[in-house]
Amino acid sequence: MNNAFLRDLILKFNYFILVYVIIVNTIYFIQLILSSFSLYDYIKKMAYSGYRTYTKSDNMIPISVLVPAYNEQETIIDNIKSLLSLNYPTFEIVVINDGSKDETLNRIVDAFNLKKVYQPIRNLIKTKNITSVYKSLDVPNLVLVDKENGGKADALNAGINISKYPVFTSIDADSILESDSLVRVIMPFIEDRLTIAVGGIVRIANGSTIKNGKIESVNLPKNHLALFQIIEYLRAFLSGRMGWGAMNALLIISGAFGAFRKDIIVEAGGYLPNTIGEDMELVVRLxxxxxxxxxxxxxxxxxxxxxxxxxxxxxxxxxxxRKRWQIGLMDSLIRHRAMLFNPKYGLAGLLAAPYFLIVEMLGPIIELLGYIFIPLSFILGLLNIRFFMLFLLSSVLYSILLSLGAIMLEEYTFSKYPSVKQLAKLTLYGVVENLGYRQITTLFRLEGILRYRSLRHTWGKLERKNFSPE
Amino acid sequence: MEMYVYYSIVIFGTIIISLYIYIIWVKLSERYTYKKERRYQFLLVPLIDSIVGDFMHNPDIDLKEQTALISKHCKNKLKKRVVEDRMIYHLETLKNTSKDSLIHLCEKIGIIQLELDHLSKKNIYGKALACKRLGELRSKDAIPYLLDAINSSSQDVDYNALLALAKIGDESAFLKAFEAVNSAILLSERSLIEIVDSFEGNKASVYSKMIHSDNEFVSCIFIKSAGSFMNDELASQIAPLLQSTSKEKTISAIKSLENMKNSAYKEDLKTLLTNDSWEIRSMAARALGSYPDEDVIDSLIDALSDAQWFVRSNAAKSLLILDRDLNYITKVFEGTDKFAKDILIATLESDPQFSHLLSDDCASADCFGQAALLIKNYILQGDKNE
Known part of the structure; x- marks a missing residue:
């Protein structure tokens, strides 16, 4: 009886996996196609975009760049220098030191000769106590805020309170921006007054040459993990987010670089403190x-x-x-579960939120179950080996197709890796990532699911290297 | 079932190979086009430059031969693009008087018609690009087509058509275009101001007409843009709008007069410091800092006690622009309003001239006399209270 039940369960699960893989890959394929059209449109648009005229125009929207920093002593100075050299008419940089335990605060104060100032703060959003504000006469558009540790979201909220311009952009302290990045991210606000938030693409800097906070040349990294992530990022941004953006159903704007209308964010209550997926949570909440x-x-x-x-x-x-990302994703979806499958929320509720639930959130669990049930099927003689191998091969091929599609979109549009050697290397890694890397990241995401309760309120820092060569 | 999987493998494999072939083809064709374009540039740019040079020296010169030669080249699409780019380059750098002959040459060799053809097509990206180029080429022949293009389903087309009309500089066409604009247009206010700023015709006349437009949205755009035009006659037309019943118009008028720095209207601005709307009070406080006149100081000191942070902050900034010797702010520190004192200190710290006022190097009354002592006492008192 038990054996029969198990056989029945395994068979049903196998069919479920088959349907699941078909649905997921179909969604990915549709995204890829939608992204291709959107990218085509975008490239066409670049031919007449007036963004260059706006770099010197008084009519450009002034912008506050918020840089939350927690133990970022290795990269923060390069990062601020890079930001100070941005090509934009009016902007301020607000660095928020969220109670770092390392030398972040002192290094910034010394590097830019900052002095403590007596500045009243508008509490538009409630935050942990701000202990000091620093400014420099030499660098008038730099503000350093020192506050009690409260997490990244709290740091960003403090930055919003201190900032003086109507649009703000949040960037990670370990990121480097291209010199025209602010103009490009602000243009959608200029072109369409319904725009409330804009997400930018994030690229991987490993392997590239960076001098004085600027990207000098783009190269592929030697590190295998970083190379795999380049493929992942291309797929996630050029295919995934571009596709959701085309449907006005974008649920994530990366914390590494995004711009928001301040009045709307203040009205929405700012970033949600005590969460590590504050970037996604905010967009879903909007x-x-x-x-x-x-x-x-x-x-x-x-x-x-x-x-x-x-x-x-x-x-x-x-x-x-990956644990952090998974926890952030779960947190946002659980908090805003009312949106799931709800037509009131348009495509965001009907398509995007269910996609993130079924594919991104539950995906690792389904994949793990697959790794358990398939050997079981084999032991119980339920597995058609020939069919299974074919199915596996087609899944891998599909996955390669999606990676190659993303690489192709990159080559077709921005071509940051223009040589044939680079293209061949990316292609190779796009194939090899299915044989180990993908499974490892699935395990990390699973761990995120299991440790959701205990880790969802932490910053979860990574070790960073200095951008500039020694 | 197995057959389906076989099919899918074949299909996916074919797609991958096709994608690769496509990408390699695109890369090769791009490289080929680039090389070809460079070759055409090498051939055509000196020819166009010499024709433009001849035009500059003698606008009446007969250039039939050269024109015919360029027209012949323009039968090739890529060559035509090279010619067009070079013509646009000259049109952007030449003075107004010399542009007309060059625009006429562009009309003659068929560049304008080429862009008009693109404008008539359905592709919105091609349309928007054609609008942009027609604006850069500045031919009046394009006006009726550009007017037709406004209020299309695409913001890009609307924006570039309006910008093109601004560059062409024909007053009646520009006014007609903006009459068709209403608040439903999705372009931001800043982009529309940028368009008005770019108008290359009789700006004073356009502003005079449009600042009184019945359409409040359009009127505000022209009022704000007029601020960068620095014209006394225009200022006198904008000043009455300070008393407008429309908050938006009043704010636009304040911004405009602030940019013009015309002190004739400072009394009107002073009265706005007591307006019911905090946005108007805040803008008035900021604008008063533009007039190097001590008459407004008392009003600004009063504004330091406003209930709204923005009003206090702007009043403090303006006050410190006018009171560089800190003779007047002592009054504030002798008073009891903590908010007024705090906002002044914060503003002092951001000002290079005063920032050292609060440092230990400036411990005596030597630095700005009484003001420095009062401020230090206030800060020390605050620290003790904490």
Whole structure:
């Protein structure tokens, strides 16, 4: 009886896996196609975009760049220098030191000759206590805020309170921006007044040459893990987010680089403290609140390679990062579960949120069950080996197709890796990532699911290297 | 079932190979086009430059031969693009008087018609690009087509058509275009101001007409843009709008007069410091800092006690612009309003001239006399209370 039940269960699960794989790959394929059209449109648009005229125009929206920092002593100075050299008419940089335990605060104060100032703070959003504000006369558009540790979201909220301009952009302290990045990320606000938030593409800086906080030349890294992540990022941004953006159903704007209208964010209550997925949670909340209110809005994604970040090169760092991402994803979906499958929230509720639930959140569990049930099927003689091998081969091929599709989109549009050698290397890693790397990241995500309760309120820092060569 | 899997493998494999072939083809064709374009540039740019040079020296010169030669080249699409790019380059750098002949040459060799053809197509990206190029080429022949293009389903087309009309500089066409604009247009206010700023015709006349437009949205755009035009006659037309019943118009008028720095209207601005709307009070406080006049100081000191942070902050900034010797702010520190004192200290610290006022190097009354002592006492008192 038990054996029969088990056989029945395994058979049903096998069919479920088959259907699941078909659905997931179909969604990915549709995304790829949608992204291709969007990217084509975007490239066409670049031919007449007036963004260059706006770099010197008084009519450009002034912007506050918020840089939350927690134990970022290795990269923070390069990062601020890079930000100070941005090509933009009016902007301020607000660095928020979230109670770092290392030398972050002192290094910034010394490097830019900052002095403590007596500045009243508007409490638009409640935050942990701000202990000091520093400014420099030599660098008038730099503000350093020192506050009690409260997490990244709290640090960003403090930055919003201190900032003085109507649009702010949040960037990670370990990221480097291209000189035109602010103009590019602001253009959607200029072109369409319904725009409330814009996400930028994040690229991996490992392997590239960076001098004085600027990308000098783009190269592929030697580290295998970083190379795999380049493929992943291309797939996630050029295919995934571009596709969701085309449907106005973008649920994530990366914390590494995104711009928001301040009034809307303040009205929504700012970033949610005590969560590590604050970037996704905020965007999901914007959809939730504004759709409920019936307000028209647009959350856009720009595919220009504008922000460069360091990818983890050690398995332990990758593990920590993926756990954080998984917990952040779960947290956002659980908090805003009312949106799931709810037509009131448009495509964000009907398509994007269920996709993130079924594919991104539950995906690792389903994959793990697959690794358990398939050997079981084999032991019980339920597995058609020939069929299984064919199915596996087609799944891997499909996965390779999606990776290659993303690489192709990159080559077709921005071509940051233009040589044939680079293309061949990316292609090779796009194939090899299915044989181990993918499974490892699935395990890390699973760990995130299991440790959701205990880790969801932490910063979860990665070890960073200095951007500049020694 | 197995057959389906076989099929899918074949299909996926074919797609992958096709993608690769496509990408290699695109890369090769891009490289080929680039090389070809460079070759055409080498051939055509000196020719166009010499024609433009001849035009500069003698606008009446007969250039039939050269024109015919360029027209012949323009039968090739890529060559035409090279010619067009070079013509646009010259049009952007030449003075207004010399542009007309060059625009006429562009009309003659068929570049304008080429862009008009693109404009008539359905592809919105091609349309938007054609609008942009027609603006850069500045031919009046394009006006009716550009007017037709406004209020299309694409913001990009709308924006570039309006910008093109601004560059062409024909007053009646520009006014007609903006009459068709309403608040439903999705372009941001800043982009529309940028368009108005770019108008290359008689700006004073356009502003005079449009600042009084019945359409509040359009009127505010022209009022704000007029601020960068620095014209006394225009300022006198904008000043009455300070008393407008429309908050938006009043704010636009304040911003405009602030940019013009015309002190004739400072009394009107002073009265706005007591307006019911905090946005108007805040803008008025900021604008008053533009007038190097001590008459407004008392009003700004009063504004330091406003209930709204923005008003206090702007009043403090303006006050410190006008009171560089810190003779007047002592009054504030002798008073009891903590908010007024705090906002002044924060503003002092951000000002290079005063920032050292609060440092230990400036411990005596030598630095800015009484003001420095009062401020230090206030800060020390605050620290003790904490």
């Amino acid at each position: 959809h939730h609140i504004l759709k409920k209110r019936g307000q028209k809005f647009r959350i856009k994604f720009i595919p220009d390679p504008v922000c460069w970040t360091q990818a983890p090169e050690k398995l332990s760092d990758l593990r920590s990062q």
